[in-house]
Every structure is written in structure tokens, then in C-alpha cells.
Amino acid sequence: MSCVLYLSLYKDPDPSRHAENIYCLKKNLACKQFSRVVVFCENSIQCADLPRNESLVRVGHDGCPTFDRIFRHASENFPGRTIVVANADIHFDETLALLNDYDMTGKFFCLSTYDVDQNHGWYLRDWA
DSSP states (O other): OOEEEEEEEOOOSSHHHHHHHHHHHHHHHHOTTEEEEEEEEOTTSOGGGSOOOTTEEEEEOSSSOOHHHHHHHHHHHSTTSEEEEOOTTOOOOGGGGGGTTSOOTTOOOOOOOEEEETTTEEEEOOOO
8 A cells, every 4th residue: 555645844943852752753654655745835844845755745835734625635646545643742663564465445444553651651642
């Protein structure tokens, strides 16, 4: 399965939080399941400041993009492809390949995340 990942990135005023977002972007760029990583760059970050990578597609955007804007961009630029939309502080790993043989036609998935806590190990995040 070759997916296209969509993210929205902004420059967080907290340097450690911004570093976390850039770390996740780099991990996603290294994930072999993504043929492209599309980043909507909000006003507070310059697209040129993002890591250099042939898989990275930079899209300048005012404010936070709506789902309508993201899916319109995906339909126009990557028709028929599997699209993944995630927050900037989420990164994927090789377990995404577990969906390789699954027919995604007409499907919508919501994947839960898990975090690593130094004191408690792995735990699932709650989704409301």
C-alpha cells in the first residue's frame, strides 16, 4: 500500500513542542508506507524551512486547513490513492503495512494512537 499522508504544520511558540512536530515529520518522511507527505504550512512557518526530501510536498496555507481543503487537494492531486490525515505530532511506523492487503475502496478508518511513557511503557490515548 502506498499512501499519501497529509499534515498541517505551524511553528509552536514552545521550542520543544515545535521540535516534536519536526521530529514526527522526519519519522513520517522515513516511513516506507508513504509515497508522499503533504504538509500544509501555516503562516507561522516557512515551507522552505522544512527538511529537504523528495517525498515532501509543501503547500502554503493561511491558518489551519479544513478537512474540505485537505480532501479537495487530495482528490485533485492524488485521485484514487489512499489518503491518511494526521496531526503534526503523530508519526507512523512499519505497522501501517498491516493494512497492505486490505481493500481500502470506499473505506474510512480511524486509527488510535499509543504513546510511550518512560514510567508506564506503552499506553493508548483516549479518543472521544
